[in-house]
Amino acid sequence: GAVVSQHPSRVICKSGTSVKIECRSLDFQATTMFWYRQFPKQSLMLMATSNEGSKATYEQGVEKDKFLINHASLTLSTLTVTSAHPEDSSFYICSAASILSGAGNEKLFFGSGTQLSVL
């Protein structure tokens, strides 16, 4: 099945620094990727939709200057948390849309997530 690789799995950083999270589709081309945020014991909240070659679409309340998303190729999207603060500490998950050949069907595949802790 399709695999989405997300790195790093865990990162600890100092307040004020920037952190980049990568999301790669390993065996398929993903024209669209999604970035979610999950606080402890809560649901996944969509942050932004990333389309290859165009600007990301951010959900209401998500600061685009703080959460920079780049989708430069069909297999890679990155989320950069700029000037991170303790309140940005969370679990970040990406997902990628794949058109499975022959199925005429699009499915979403999730990365394994990144736990960000800002000290």
Next chain:
Amino acid sequence: AQTVTQSQPEMSVQEAETVTLSCTYDTSESDYYLFWYKQPPSRQMILVIRQEAYKQQNATENRFSVNFQKAAKSFSLKISDSQLGDAAMYFCAYTHTGTASKLTFGTGTRLQVTL
């Protein structure tokens, strides 16, 4: 805006027994997809089952089946012959098209499986 509601924060089932997790949703769309995702302690999201709204037949995947009531906007998940490995958070999710659309998740139900 679409909303997804899971009214059971926690559920418990004995091994080999059957459990049903509830989900309701609100939408004005007629064509949409519903999902149940499992999130084990590893936090990897795993698709359990998928239902197209235009299909009247309830989706089934081995021990997992759904009861899709479109008029009532209800989408419950039944797990039969529960196994210890079924213990996880279960999220109900909605998307208004089947083509790479964003998912709206419910708040989740934590399922415990006891011996």
